[in-house]
Amino acid sequence: MLSIENLSKTFDKMKVFEDFSIKIENNSFHVLTGPSGCGKTTFFNILMGNTSKDKGTIFWQGEKIDHLGSIAAFMQQKDLLLPWLSLFENAMLPVRFGSSGYSTQRVKCRELFNFMGIGGFETFFPSRVSGGMKKRCALARTLMFNRDVILLDEPLSSLDTLRRYDMYSLLLSLQQKFGKTILMITHDIDEALLLADRLTLVTNMPMKRKQTFSSFPQKPRIFSDSKLTRLKEEVLANLEGTSAI
Amino acid sequence: MKTKDLIITLIICSGFLTIWEFSCRFFNIAPFILPAPSSIITVFFFNYDLLLFNSMVTFSEIVLGIVFSLIFSVPLALFMYLCPAAERSLSPFLIASQAIPVFALAPLLVIWFGYGITGKVVMASLIIFFPVTVNLLEGFKSCETEYINMFKTMGAGSMDIILHLLWPWALPGFFTGLKIGVSVATIGAVIGEWVGAQKGLGALMIQANARLEVDMLFAAIACLTLMGLFLWKSAGFIEKKVIKWK
Numbered sequence: 399m400l401s402i403e404n405l406s407k408t409f410d411k412m413k414v415f416e417d418f419s420i421k422i423e424n425n426s427f428h429v430l431t432g433p434s435g436c437g438k439t440t441f442f443n444i445l446m447g448n449t450s451k452d453k454g455t456i457f458w459q460g461e462k463i464d465h466l467g468s469i470a471a472f473m474q475q476k477d478l479l480l481p482w483l484s485l486f487e488n489a490m491l492p493v494r495f496g497s498s499g500y501s502t503q504r505v506k507c508r509e510l511f512n513f514m515g516i517g518g519f520e521t522f523f524p525s526r527v528s529g530g531m532k533k534r535c536a537l538a539r540t541l542m543f544n545r546d547v548i549l550l551d552e553p554l555s556s557l558d559t560l561r562r563y564d565m566y567s568l569l570l571s572l573q574q575k576f577g578k579t580i581l582m583i584t585h586d587i588d589e590a591l592l593l594a595d596r597l598t599l600v601t602n603m604p605m606k607r608k609q610t611f612s613s614f615p616q617k618p619r620i621f622s623d624s625k626l627t628r629l630k631e632e633v634l635a636n637l638e639g640t641s642a643i
Numbered sequence: 644m645k646t647k648d649l650i651i652t653l654i655i656c657s658g659f660l661t662i663w664e665f666s667c668r669f670f671n672i673a674p675f676i677l678p679a680p681s682s683i684i685t686v687f688f689f690n691y692d693l694l695l696f697n698s699m700v701t702f703s704e705i706v707l708g709i710v711f712s713l714i715f716s717v718p719l720a721l722f723m724y725l726c727p728a729a730e731r732s733l734s735p736f737l738i739a740s741q742a743i744p745v746f747a748l749a750p751l752l753v754i755w756f757g758y759g760i761t762g763k764v765v766m767a768s769l770i771i772f773f774p775v776t777v778n779l780l781e782g783f784k785s786c787e788t789e790y791i792n793m794f795k796t797m798g799a800g801s802m803d804i805i806l807h808l809l810w811p812w813a814l815p816g817f818f819t820g821l822k823i824g825v826s827v828a829t830i831g832a833v834i835g836e837w838v839g840a841q842k843g844l845g846a847l848m849i850q851a852n853a854r855l856e857v858d859m860l861f862a863a864i865a866c867l868t869l870m871g872l873f874l875w876k877s878a879g880f881i882e883k884k885v886i887k888w889k
Contacts, residue, residue, distance in 0.1 A: 448792045482811045495799040523888045
């Protein structure tokens with residue numbers, strides 16, 4: 399289990415979070431949602447060790463750690479693909495600097511490309527492929543980190559609706575296949591409801607946990623499911639009072 | 644260059660030379676004021692060995708100047724990027740170096756390095772140094788922190804980040820600087836030769852000027868122009884080969 403306790407951070411006298419705590423079950427898909435600019439990205443940066451925290455403790459499988467730098471892979475809003483490398487070379491980057499066997503990982507990466515529907519585009523430069531393919535490649539690279547936890551910071555925000563739905567099913571099948579612990583930030587309530595095993599709503603700055611929803615219908619979900627509709631109404635009602643999403 | 648663009652360029656050049664030729668003949672302009680293109684071509688034809696030898700001297704000075712300036716500008720730009728305090732301290736000197744006219748430095752360089760090739764190489768490299776350093780530094784600075792953080796998360800060390808992220812990231816900036824540098828490098832070398840040299844196109848121009856051989860002067864200018872174009876095109880060619888992803 400990943401447990402974050404009493405995390406606090408202040409930037410220029412502005413409290414970003416104050417005693418923020420959250421627990422994420424192993425192999426679960428946990429979604430964090432809340433108003434824009436409430437500090438969710440800063441939260442991920444602190445988790446990854448890119449930004450220092452003022453106070454708070456992080457526990458991974460019961461063990462206290464400084465940050466998730468060596469445990470988690472982080473996929474950001476931007477695909478962060480290097481334009482001078484092919485899609486395959488981009489996906490293989492974590493292996494290049496890691497310690498695992500390059501040739502074994504190449505096979506795994508090829509399989510991943512086929513599984514994600516970008517097989518055959520390995521040698522293409524990012525400038526030559528669509529936004530959706532870039533996202534798939536970025537997701538493949540995130541998986542090539544071979545980390546137990548995956549942090550997704552609005553990874554699908556730049557995609558159009560059709561590509562987004564395509565990616566939802568891909569994300570779900572990837573979670574099923576690899577059994578990772580996923581923590582995702584999104585502003586899209588529908589996206590959260592389709593993907594989450596647990597959904598945590600947070601307040602505006604200072605970011606605090608408002609409510610966690612955990613009883614969701616079985617995946618794959620459809621919007622016409624009456625339980626999902628009721629949940630959506632409940633989530634939206636809970637979001638009232640915080641800033642606009 | 645596409646065939647269409649090449650044809651347009653050739654048409655413009657031929658048109659310009661034709662107007663020039665006819666103007667010289669029609670207005671009966673004295674050859675020591677403005678020689679006709681035909682007489683410049685004649686000079687080329689009868690003095691090609693002299694022009695080629697002196698062009699090679701100037702060309703060597705420029706190429707050595709490019710190499711010499713890169714040896715200093717690349718590490719300096721990287722150092723200034725990695726150490727912002729150094730950038731703040733060194734930037735005024737870099738800008739001041741551009742405020743000093745190259746002409747003012749030429750006599751000093753002759754005193755320090757003599758009439759040989761060294762002074763001209765230093766002069767050319769001084770001219771190339773600034774655009775390469777500044778553009779490369781800007782290239783390094785344009786690399787977003789998210790990429791650096793991603794590399795760190797992957798376990799990449801400082802050298803990995805420099806070689807596999809910062810350097811390729813800054814390459815377009817580097818080539819922009821290099822192209823600007825090589826196209827003006829001829830100025831440095833020629834000014835150095837004007838002030839004191841026995842060979843090179845600048846020295847040839849000084850001699851031709853003293854003898855009122857304006858056609859030879861124009862032939863030397865044409866050689867310099869071709870040299871500048873060749874260097875600029877070469878830098879562009881290497882850029883295309885290196886930056887394949889654009």
